[in-house]
Amino acid sequence: MSSRSETDGEPTAESETKTASEAFTGRGLNRVEDRRILTGEAEYVHDKAPDDALHVALVRSMHAHAVIESIDTDEAEAHPGCHLVLTAADLKDDYNPMPAGLLGFEEWSLADGKARYVGEPVAAVVADDRYVAEDAVDLVTVKYDTEEAVVDPREAREDEVLVHEDHGTNVGDHEELTFGDPDAAFENADRVVEGSYSWGRISGVPLETAGVVAEYDRDTDSFDIDCNIQLHTLVDDTVYETLGYDPDDVNLEVPPDVGGSFGTKIAIHRYCCLAAMASKELDRPVAFVEDRIENLQGGDMHSTEREYDVKLALDDDGTIRALDVWFVDDFGAWPRYPINQVLKPLSVLTNAYDVQDARYEYDLVLTNKTCQTAYRGFGVPAHLYALEMIVDEAASELGMDPDELRRRNLVSPDQMPYELASKNLYDSGDFPAALAHVRGKIEEERDGGLLDPDLVESKREEGKYRGVRPTVHIEPGVSGSDWTNRQRSERDELDDRDRDDVAELPEHLRAEVREDGTVRAFLATDSSGQGHQTLVTQLLADELDLLPSDIEVVYLDSVDAPTEYGTAASRMAVMLSGAAQGLGDELVGNLELLAAEIWDCESADATYRDGAVYRLDGGGGDGDDSLSLSELAGEDRDRDADERLTRASYDYEHPATRLDEFDEALARKFPVYPTAAFAANAPIVEVDAKTGEVEILKFYSLRDCGTQLNPTIVEGQAHGGLAQGIGAALQEEFAYDATGQPQAITLFDYRLPSIENVPEMELDHTETPSPFTATGAKGTGEGGMIDGPAAIACSVNAALEPLGVTADRIPFTPNRVRERIRERGTED
Amino acid sequence: MSTDDTSGSLDRPTEEITLTVNGESVAAEVEPRHKLSDFLRDARGLRGVRVGCEHGVCGACTVLLDGRSVKSCLTYAVQADGAEIETVEGLADDDGSLHPIQESFHEEHALQCGFCTSGFVMATKELLGENSDPDDDEIEAGLADNVCRCTGYQNIYDAVNRAAEKMDGRERDGEQLDETETDGEDR
Secondary structure, eight states, X not given: OOOOOOOOOOOOGGGGOOOTTOOSTTSOOOOTTHHHHHTTOOOOGGXXXXXXXXXXXEEEOSSSSEEEEEEEOHHHHHSTTEEEEEEHHHHHTTOOOBOXXXXXXXXXXXXXXXXXXXXXXEEEEEESSHHHHHHHHTTOEEEEEEOOOOOOXXXXXXXXXXXXXXXXXXXXXXXXXXXXXXXXXXXXXXXXXXXXXXXXXXXXXXXXXXXXXXXXXTTTXXXXXXXXXXXXXXXXXXXXXXXXXXXXXXXXXXXXXXOOOTTGGGGOHHHHHHHHHHHHHHTSOEEEEOOHHHHHHHSSOBOOOEEEEEEEEEOTTSOXXXXXXXXXXXXXXXXXXXXXXXXXXXXXXXXXXXXXXXXXXXXXXXXXXXXBOOOTTTTHHHHHHHHHHHHHHHHHHHTOOHHHHXXXXXXXXXXXSEEOTTSOEEOOOOHHHHHHHHHHHHHHHHTTXXXXXXXHHHHHHTTEEEEOOOEEEEEEEOOOBGGGGGGGSOHHHHTTOOGGGOOBXXXXXXXXXXXXXXXXXXXXXXXXXXXXXHHHHHHHHHHTTOOGGXXXXXXXXXXXXXXXXXXXXXXXXXXXXXXXXXXXXXXXXXXXXXXXXXXXXXXXXXXXXTTEEEESXXXXXXXXXXXXXXXXXXXXXXXXXXXXXXXXXXEEOOTTTTOGGGHHHHHTTOOOOOEEEEEEEEEEEEEETTTOOEEEEEEEEEEEOXXXXXXXXXXXXXXXXXHHHHHHHHTOOOOBOTTSXXXXXXXXXXXXXXXXXXXXXXXXXXXXXOTTSSSSBOOOSSTTTTTXXXXXXXXXXXXXXGGTOOOOEESOOHHHHHHHHHHHTOOO | OOEEESSGGGOOEEEEEEEEETTEEEEEEEOTTOBHHHIXXXXXXXXXXXXXXXXXXXXXXXXXXXXEEEETTSSBGGGGTTOEEEOGGGTSOTTSOOOHHHHHHHHTTOOSSOTTHXXXXXXXXXXXXXXXXXXXXXXXXXXXXXXXXXXXXXXXXXXXXXXXXXXXXXXXXHXXXXXXXXXXXXX
């Protein structure tokens, strides 16, 4: 067992007081992670390179689509300080292609024969430091024969130019799924409403870029790789399979501090592999730190880009009969693991609405753009945006108040747990009450506030249009089945499966009592700012009747940790709290057993409380009626390591594992998310019709993630998620020109929200505990990013209503909003 | 200042610089192209200086140079010759107790992944040095050069306000203890 770091922060003094009736769980305990960060002592992967490490810089394609005719590395190799230049030809003898998200694709760690997007790595240069490595990069001469680029996702399906000739089409995957009888519903409904909406290419863009330090050990023929990959125990196959080694010979270790990921860093395996290969070749540690331009341009870090055609069948009374969603998702040059982002929206197919007939169809296309990775929400934000847009369109065509249309179709609390057409379940919640709450906030603003009718009117005279439109959204939480390999399975085999074929992914936690009387716990996951150490500290403090300062939480590497799922899909609060409960029970049972052995009494006569085991049968006499944790650890010291009773581990099973209700979804390999956190949002926006600029004046939100384990962290996740939602809705985008040249390769062009762009948020919280999870917690890590863009889109369009204009291309940048206003001819 | 070619075959000329880093005098040979951020991180081991973009947008690398905030990724080490540099490592007291700004960021949960945090803390130090009681607009202006991807900023406002209160209170206590040295101008 290896440990990676000490939890060096102590909770503040005020959080150390505890009464018998008050648990630490549920309180906004300050984080144990903070001190090391605030003092500059935190060690991120960028700090990891040892003094003798060599550094990598990459030669990257400047063409979107080009045959590589030759690569001349002689001059670079002759440059002082340059140790090695690798090209695809060097890798193909000894290593494997990187695992692809779909069957039939062979992608090497360096472009092989053809470059398929601007920024694709073509050669890797290893030198004394990054400065000289970049000098040598300039000395590599690559001869290209350029080809026409495939850029527009809808047009890509016409296959006039192929990104992958061998594949024969630019459509990487296509699926049409029907639930209920949508054809009949569309036929019988009073009317059908249609709309087309686009969602621009965005991503998480964490402040810390990717980083790796790889070291090959010739004696053991194995690798130690420090990196900031996300899900290091799940996606380690992308590294060890590429290297062609057994999992146990490739030790991925993620530092306890990672500078953000938001899903994106699951796809940094290319860098891990290149550094490892160079280390093996050179017998030296080799480091790679991605710079920001690399990250934005060709870092395999972009995420969802979609074009939607959506239809809604309705009756004239506003009852939604059926939904028909078609979209094309532009995946970039290679299909990676996040292809599953096209399926996850099935888990919230109809959002908070009660609709049982639906069609869901997509084309996943390949283009000459950077490959997609995962991003907070995993494909759901775009779906909810398209869905809420069509609901507003329907209200407009029906001449009905959109609030009334929404209210009329919401799933009601007495329908919980609610089974969606697509077979996922919402566990609990009161959506109408949430909507009513934010509507109440809006009403208050009409009375002399931001939405005072006189004020709204006078602003309109200045050309500034205010609006708000409350919406309700579901955050599907706690993915944990193997639905994610559906697209790598033969489709016709799926029909013959039952749920016994489905692997569920538990979460692992282990702990040991140390001789100083403290408890050390080990996380099998990585984290990037979510406060997992704090969460487990407070949970275990409660389970073991200890103070948080008695608990230390450290991390396991990819070899020591079981291959479990880890940090993704709004999952960790639910899974870690379940695991902490189980682990606490396990450890208490062990300690009572150990004490009974020492005392030679019945185990029922040894009982644990307040950090010690007490003897109940009175047999011990004076001074022998209790054993402290420290004493128990001392007594246990000489036992074989694997028999020690002061150690315990626990695997918390995924909440859907035992519930019959999820049978059908699991068997059919549909996304299963057993918690439905939800939010009702009401962002008050102001659109300047002259400039097209959108300002969010205030963001009201009512949020419910079930039991709040640490309200401070919950609130922080909501603030951060909403800020990312604001960026996605209004300002962030990886645009491309017609030749495939990326238009956002610095943070001047890819506009992250700053303190100037994020408005005051007024968040309220309710708690509707999940009946499916151990602690009642629901996932909450993606909320805000999931629901913010749809909410903002609806409010912007509410504001634009008097102009007869609909903004339909996210992000709603000023030029796009102005474009629609100009087209409508309603400008002054 | 001397110009010297230390490595010969590498043809990488260097210059000698002398500066003060967190109160400690430092002399070093650096390449003219060596960024201050890399110098502080690599040559001085100050890993609280984070590099997020290297083109001056994110502000993670913010340090104080003669009391003014600079983006150390856009500053060459040779430009810091003769200057006094302060980084987040220099804030806590020798006894380990945190600076009021650090305490406030902790207490208000104004950090998550923490990669931007030292930049925000240093920018806050400059802001509060110039304006002991900033309103929201002044906080916005003072921190507009820094990007945080995790917190959504609201807790950062709260942290700055809390730090302002704490520093105000601490200075007042100081006045009471030592009236002769305090003129009350710079609380």
